[in-house]
Amino acid sequence: MDNRRTTIVINKKFQYQYSLLIVALAVLLVNGFIIIRMLVPGNEPLDLSTTSAIALALVELLLIGAIWYGSLKASHRIAGPVFVFAREVTRLGEGDLNASIALRENDMFQAEAQQMNDSFVALRTRIATIKHLSAQLQTALDSGTDVGPLVEKLAAELSLFTSENKS
Numbered sequence: 203m204d205n206r207r208t209t210i211v212i213n214k215k216f217q218y219q220y221s222l223l224i225v226a227l228a229v230l231l232v233n234g235f236i237i238i239r240m241l242v243p244g245n246e247p248l249d250l251s252t253t254s255a256i257a258l259a260l261v262e263l264l265l266i267g268a269i270w271y272g273s274l275k276a277s278h279r280i281a282g283p284v285f286v287f288a289r290e291v292t293r294l295g296e297g298d299l300n301a302s303i304a305l306r307e308n309d310m311f312q313a314e315a316q317q318m319n320d321s322f323v324a325l326r327t328r329i330a331t332i333k334h335l336s337a338q339l340q341t342a343l344d345s346g347t348d349v350g351p352l353v354e355k356l357a358a359e360l361s362l363f364t365s366e367n368k369s
Contacts, residue, residue: 210274213281224273283311299326332359
């Protein structure tokens, strides 16, 4: 299975807000440093001519672009797994018991993905047990044998599921 995402922006709202925050902090820090150097010059005053101001502005724009891209890449390692979680839980909710979470090596939430996969396996095991008991029950009904013990086993297995709201 090819596990590469083809786009860097998966969740626009989250990733753009995250990137905007990071860029704003970077701009604040860079401009704060420039202002401090101009107001408190120390041994070497910061003298900005028109040419040096334009050069500084271009460097700052490059820095902003690099920080924007870097923050999108960083947020991609968060947004991607959340997207995969939602997709696989939706598959599970639609009855596809083959749902499984496969994250990329550098993605965040590896431990959570493993916990969810373990839970998916446990659910598949319980449902397989219920299917097996159901088949045994049908065979017992068809042959006219006592179904009481099988019904008890099925009821015990079904009692492991909870469906009440715990609000």
